[in-house]
Amino acid sequence: MYELNTLKNGIRCAGHIMPERDSLSIGVWINAGARYESKREGGISHFLEHLLFKGTFKRSAEEIKEAIEGRGGAMNGFTSEEFTCYLVKVLNRDMGTALDVLSDMVLNARLSLEDIEKERTVIKEEIKMYLDLPSHHVHDLLVEMLWPGQPLGRNLAGTVETVGAITRKGIRGYKDRFYNPSNIVIAACGNMRYRDFFDSCEEHFKTASKGHKSAFKKATERQKRPRLNILSKQTEQTHLAMGVHAFGRNDPDRYVLTLLHIILGGNMSSRLFRELRERRGLVYEIGTHTKKFYDTGAFLISAGLDTKKVVKSLDLMTKELKKIKTKPVGRDEFERGKEFYRGQLLLGLEDTVDHMLWMGEYMSADGRILTPGEILGKIDKITPDDIRRVAKRVFNDAGLNLALIGPINKAEERSISEALTLT
16 A cells, blocks of 8 residues: 655655646655754754745755645644654645655755844744743643643643754754754655656765664653642633643553543543533533553543533542543444444644655654554554553553643632542
């Protein structure tokens, strides 16, 4: 289903043909992200991502955008804990143009002092903006609790202080260290011929200088009891983010954890949505999601609610987590969850961008791409007993963390602390 190729300089390429499409999505993935940064470098991966759109020795920022958008395409980039990705979606006729622009950005970024200073101001304002959004900032508080003093526990964008201290020399050195063939994957999905794609990658990325494979320190988890962090602030709502430690992306139980997330909070049919919103009207929004990294992960619950209803809502949330550890999931609910899992997987892969993101992350993380059929096979094998077993594995007091932002007083804080238990 996927065609793989390694360029002469070591860059890995992956392609998937979708002949019925007019589009082609291409992503250049770098094994560089927040968890590769030292404390003083906090935010440098994200800073560098911004700068690659500001111009090369061949193109200005305007010419980069016009080369893609002037052909009807779109481009973007993102930074995560473990990856940085630069992507374009174009008509399939423009594959050569897309790879020319992407390679120019990744290999020949200008990184001028003027651009660095302008973007430094922009990123500082971005950091301040998210600090003013409690629904976003509460998740920063939570990851700090999950991985205190570690790169995974820091804001992806860094802080105003670290971004203010990053130098041009530091940015160039970071790029030279990570943006090399050992850390680059090029993924493409859409209407193309494999040979044309691989040949074009060879042509445009042949000048990439060799370097070393990225490395990071493994996460450590020494937590022994529940943790609570409350940021008292005059907001209209209290924003809640609760998380427990889980496991990495290659753990055998990772598919079970995703199904557990679907059953508990992955959609409007889920237990938490039904119990807290539909039946009791305690929240407007509530949901769960999972974080899966190379060596660790987390199961997260988030909600926005009336401050006076925090304790009651927390009691109901923990009650549902306790219940799924002890009582088997009913057959109908279990099968609905599986069907949702299957359907979302297949529907997501219909779009060339989403399919490229699937391919690029797997190749960058594992060096291979699991096919949808392989994942569906794993889903089919999950049993209700697996759900209960994995729930027992992750839902425990030793890994429990709760972050809140809102106008919470000391009496409410004590009640919340007493309700924070999964035993």
